[in-house]
Amino acid sequence: MNATLTASTKTRLEPTRIANETYLIHDHAGEHQGPVVVALNSMVIRGAEPIVVDTGMAENREQFLADVFSLVEPRDIRWLFISHDDVDHTGNLNALMEAAPNATLVINWFMTERMGASLDVSPLRQRWVGDGEVIDVGDRKLLTVRPPIFDSPTTRGLFDTTTGVYWSSDSFAAPMLTPVRNVADINADFWSEGMMTFNQYISPWITVTDEAKFGAAVDRVEALGASSIVGCHTPLIGRDHIDRALAATRRSPFATVMPQPEQAMLEQIQRSLLAEAA
Numbered sequence: 582m583n584a585t586l587t588a589s590t591k592t593r594l595e596p597t598r599i600a601n602e603t604y605l606i607h608d609h610a611g612e613h614q615g616p617v618v619v620a621l622n623s624m625v626i627r628g629a630e631p632i633v634v635d636t637g638m639a640e641n642r643e644q645f646l647a648d649v650f651s652l653v654e655p656r657d658i659r660w661l662f663i664s665h666d667d668v669d670h671t672g673n674l675n676a677l678m679e680a681a682p683n684a685t686l687v688i689n690w691f692m693t694e695r696m697g698a699s700l701d702v703s704p705l706r707q708r709w710v711g712d713g714e715v716i717d718v719g720d721r722k723l724l725t726v727r728p729p730i731f732d733s734p735t736t737r738g739l740f741d742t743t744t745g746v747y748w749s750s751d752s753f754a755a756p757m758l759t760p761v762r763n764v765a766d767i768n769a770d771f772w773s774e775g776m777m778t779f780n781q782y783i784s785p786w787i788t789v790t791d792e793a794k795f796g797a798a799v800d801r802v803e804a805l806g807a808s809s810i811v812g813c814h815t816p817l818i819g820r821d822h823i824d825r826a827l828a829a830t831r832r833s834p835f836a837t838v839m840p841q842p843e844q845a846m847l848e849q850i851q852r853s854l855l856a857e858a859a
């Protein structure tokens with residue numbers, strides 16, 4: 582794939598206002614490169630103490646920082662919440678903490694262990710928050726709720742008790758054919774089948790997990806009564822689509838999903854790269 586063509590034709594989505602003082606920051610991968618596109622979102626809540634939630638991929642640093650700083654001045658950012666230690670959530674963690682001198686990094690002990698020396702933030706600027714705790718950010722209380730699907734043991738989602746917005750991290754993820762802002766713009770069957778596929782890819786253990794216990798993890802999110810669900814790898818899931826997202830997640834352990842690409846796919850990619858270079 583021609584990298585210049587890819588960069589110049591990447592669809593640009595400006596931040597989306599999803600609730601009062603709450604914005605989704607957009608990025609995505611796969612456009613013009615594969616059969617589907619995957620969102621790589623993060624979030625900003627501009628309250629009395631502005632908070633950034635996850636930081637996207639390092640390769641998108643310039644646009645990520647520009648989008649965040651179009652909403653809040655770097656010096657005004659008080660908190661950076663990281664949902665878990667994967668590179669698509671921590672890619673600009675150090676850069677944001679350096680640019681935002683008054684921010685406290687909300688992580689947990691295990692993230693510091695797993696990130697090791699790649700985490701370049703003094704313990705003096707950290708706060709460790711586990712699942713089920715409340716973060717008071719002045720004008721609102723944010724509750725950490727581990728989502729039912731996750732691919733790092735450090736994962737906590739974030740529920741804003743004032744707006745009802747739930748940040749689900751890697752849960753409720755689904756591929757798109759083209760970058761869109763709302764799951765209402767995705768074919769309903771494609772959306773639910775994509776979510777079930779993602780769920781088995783991200784959390785393969787759901788196929789061997791006790792059904793009642795997995796169901797209880799979904800119940801926990803349902804009980805929040807969220808006004809909307811947003812996450813790193815999904816467009817906005819509005820209130821009228823939450824039931825379907827929960828239902829697809831409950832069905833995920835029993836779904837038959839497309840196998841992941843194997844060596845034969847890699848060889849096909851290698852042949853086309855060699856043909857391009859010839």
Ligand SMILES: [Fe+2]
Nearest residue numbers: 667732733751
């Ligand atoms: Fe992850």
Ligand SMILES: [Fe+2]
Nearest residue numbers: 667669751813
């Ligand atoms: Fe992720």
